[in-house]
Amino acid sequence: MPDHNQSSDNSRLSGLRRRMPVRTALLGAVAVAAVGGGLAQSTLFGNDQAYAQQIKPQATPDQIAPGSFADVVDRVSPAVVSVKVKITEDASDDDNSQPAMPNIPKGDPLERFFRQFGQGNMPHAKPRTGQAQGSGFFISADGYIVTNNHVVEHATDVNVTMQDGQTLPATVIGTDKKTDLALLKVKSTDNKTFAYVPWTDHTPRVGDWVIAVGNPFGLGGTVTAGIVSARGRDIGAGPYDDFLQIDAPVNRGNSGGPTFNTAGQVVGVNTAIFSPSGGSVGIGFAIPAEVAKDVVASLKEHGSVARGWIGVQIQPVTSDIADSLGLKGTKGALVAEPQKGSPAADAGVKSGDVITSVNGDTIDGPRELARKIASMGPDKKVDLTIWRDGGEKTLSMTLGTLPTDKEAKAETTSPSDSDRSQLTSFGMTLAPASSIAGAGKQGVVISDIDPDGTAAQKGLSTGDVILDVGGKSVTRPSEVKQALEDAKKDGHRAVLLRVKTGDNTRFVALAVSSAG
Template sequence: MSVRLKSCLSVVAGLLMLGQALVANAQLPDFTPLVEQAAPAVVNISTRQKVPERVSSAQMPDLEGLPPMFREFFERNMPQGPRNPGGGGRQREAQSLGSGFIISADGYILTNNHVVADADEIIVRLSDRSELQAKLIGADPRTDVALLKVEGKDLPTVKLGKSDALKVGEWVLAIGSPFGFDHSVTAGIVSAKGRSLPNESYVPFIQTDVAINPGNSGGPLFNLNGEVVGINSQIFTRSGGFMGLSFAIPIDVALDVSNQLKKDGKVSRGWLGVVIQEVNKDLAESFGLDKPAGALVAQIMEDGPAAKSGLQVGDVILSLNGQPIVMSADLPHLVGGLKPGAKATMEIVREGARKNLDVTVGTLPAEGDEEVAGGVPGAERSSNRLGVTVAELSAEQRKALDIKGGVVIKEVLEGPAALIGLRPGDVITHLNNQAIDSIQEFTKVAQSLPKNRSVSMRVLREGRASFITFKLAE
C-alpha cells in the first residue's frame, strides 16, 4: 500500500472518529428541570353538565371535552339512539376532561372555552390531587379562551413568555391530561407560526408537532426557558387521532383576552367592516399586482370604518400599520388585535396604483346574516362571449343588498359564465374592475373584454361578495 493511500485512509478514519465523537456529545434537550418546575402549576379540569338522554350511558362515549375535530369524528360514526319517549324528562350527567394552568397565586386559571362551555360545574384538580370548585370569570368563543378562578393562596404559577419571540424549529413542550392521564409530558418543535384555520379568524395559531390528544386541550405549551408560549387547543386529524399537526393559541393573544375578561367580562376587538378574499395568481394579474399578496376587498359594510376611510370594493390591502398582508387571513389577526378607536394606516392598490388610507378602527359587532333578493322580470341577453342573461335590479333589491348598481343573472347559457360556476340569482356588480350600473353598462364592458388575460368579476351570492376570474379565448 502506497504512502499516499495510507495517508488518505488515515484522514478518512480521523474524520469518522470526529463524527462519532460529535454524535456522542450531541444531546437532545433535557426537559427534566422544566417539568419539575412547571408541572405543579398545570391542572386537570373536569366538568359536569346535565343533558337530555339519547342512549344509555354505557353506549354513550364522553364527547363534551373533545376538540371540535374529534367530536365531529365520533358523532359522525356513533349510532344515535332515540330520545327518551314521553318528553325527555330524564337527563344524564355528561362529563368532560381538559387541562389548564394557574397564572396567579390567588387562583386565576387559563384554559380553552370548549373545555368548560355550557358546564354546570367545573372542578379543578391540582398536582397534589386536591380538588377545588372553579368559577367561570368569562369566556371568548372566537379565540377559544376561558378564564377560571378558584379560591386559594400561594398557589404554584407558571412563568409567562412571549409567543412573538418563538422561532420555527424551536423546541416546545406540552403538559396536560390526555385521556385523563394527569401531567403527561410530550415534546416537539414549532412547525409554523401565524397559521389560520377555518372559522378561526382571530387567532394566528402556533403549529407544532407535539403530540396532543383529548384532555390536552387548555394545557400549556412551554419553551425551553420554562415559559408558557401558548395554549394547546386543536389538532388536525383525518382518523380521529394525533397526526403530527397540533395548534396552540399564542399566549400574547390569550393574555389580552383574559385581561379583558377579568376587567370587563367581555372582549372588544377592532373591526374594519369589510369582506375580504384571497388574492390568487389570476386576481393578482387582473388587478395589476406583481405577485399574489394582500387582502382583496369584496364587500364594504355601509357606514363602517372602512367605508368612512374611503376604502373601495376592488382595493387590495397590502399592509396595516406597516405590517405586510401576505395572506388575506393576516388582516383579521392584525385588525382584531387593535383596540376600538385606534388609528391605523392601510397601504392599498387601487387601479394599479399604490396609496395610503387612514382609518379609525371600529368595534367588532355581533355576527348577523344578510338576505339576498331574487331576480326580477325584464331580462336582456348579454354578449354571447359571457353566456348569461341578465336583468336590472329593482329599487327594493338594491336597498336589501345595500348596493347602488349591478345586474342580476336570470339564465346561464353555455360559455365562460357556466365554466366559472355562475348561477341564476347571482348579482354582478363589477366587471374588469369597472362598476356595473345597468344592463347597458354590463353589455358594453362585456363586449370590450380583453382576450387571453385574466379578467375579474365581482359577484354577490346569498349576501356574500367575492371576486372571481376568467379568461376569454381568441
C-alpha cells in the same frame, strides 16, 4: 375542521377529523452500513471534505437536545390542572327527541287523537347531563387559570383538579370563541397561593423543543415532548387562526393544556389535532403565547375581548386580480365591499381598493390584515395604504369595535325563461336581480351554471349576484355580456366581477379570452 363533540372531552382535540387518504412513504435506499463509512460518504457527497462541510454542526448550547426534561417537568407540573365540567343539554333541542307526526288522512278518527295527545302536546324529555374533561394551567398565584373556550362552553358546573389531587370549584371569568380561549378563577380554601407558570417572551422557532402537559383521555397529568413543526397554521377554526404546529403527542383531554419550552415558559395553549382516528398522529395545534396572553389579559380586565374593526369585506389578491388592477404582486387585501357607516367607508375606502399596508407595515393578505386590525383594539388611529387606479393612496381612520357576528341568506327563486340570458362560453345563465325574490334590485343573478364551465371553476355558483363588471354597475344580462366583449376587444386578459353571495361580496377575475 375541529370536532366540537363534548361527549368525550368537549374538545376540538378530537377534532380536525378530516377524512384523509392513507399514504405510505416509500423511502429510497439511502441507509449506509457502519463499516465502509468513507466509501458511503464519498458516494453521497462527492468527497470527504464536502461531506464534512455539509454535516458539521454549528450548535449552540440552547440548540442541543436536553438529556432529560425531568427538571422542567418537576417545575411546571404543579401549575397544570385537569378541568372537569358538567354540561346540561335540553333534549327538546334534539331533532330526534320527538316522534314524527303520523301521516294521517284528514277526517280520519285518529286525527283528533293525535291532535289532542300527539306531537304538539307530548311532554318534553328531561334535560340530559353530561361530563366533559380538558386541561388548564395557572397563570397567577391568586388562582387564574387558562383553558379552551370549547372545554367550558355551555358548562353549568366547572371544577379543577390539581396535581396533589385537590379539587376546587371554578368560576368562568370570560371566554373568547374566536380564539378558543377561556379564563377561570378558583379560590384557595386555606388562603395559600397557587403554583403558576409564565408566558414566554420569545417566539419559538421551527425546530425548537416543546413539552406538552395535560390530561389526555382523563388519565391525569401526562407529559409528552416534541418540536415546533411549523408556525402560522390556518386550520379553518376561526378568523384569527395563527397556530403553532407541534409534534409533541396531544390527545383528547389535552385541550386547554400548556405547551412549554425547555425553560418552562408557556409558548402555546393546545387546542386541536389533525387526525383521522381521533388520536395523536403527530400533528397538534397550539394557540401561540403572543396571541393568548393578550386575549387573557382582556378577559381578566373586561370579561370579554374588544377588537378593532374597520368594516370591510376582504379577499386575497390572485394573480388574475393583480393583473387586472395593474399590481406587480399578490400581496395585500382586496376590498370587496365597505360596510355602510363603517370607519373604512367614512374614510373613503371603496370596492376594488387593495389595502397594502397598515401604519407602514406591509400586509401579506386578508388574514394578516384582520389579525392586525383586531389586535389594535377600538378607538386607535391608523393609516391604511391602498392601491387604487394604478397608484398608492393613504387614508386615515379611527378603528371601531368589532360587532357581533350575523348571518343572513338571500332567498332565491327561479326567474322566468324570458328574463334569462345564456353566456354559453362561460357556462352560466343570467337573469336580472329584480326578477328573483330576495336578490334585491341591483345586479344580475346567475340563475344556472355549468359545474364544468369557466365561471364555476372561478368559484361562481347559482344564486350569486353580479353587481359590477370592470368597475361598471350592471342591471341586465346584456350589460354583462357587452362588458365582457368590450374587455376582450380592449386587449384585457381578465375582467373583474364584483359578486354578492348572501351578505358577502367579493371580486372574481374572469378570463375574457372565450368571451363571445
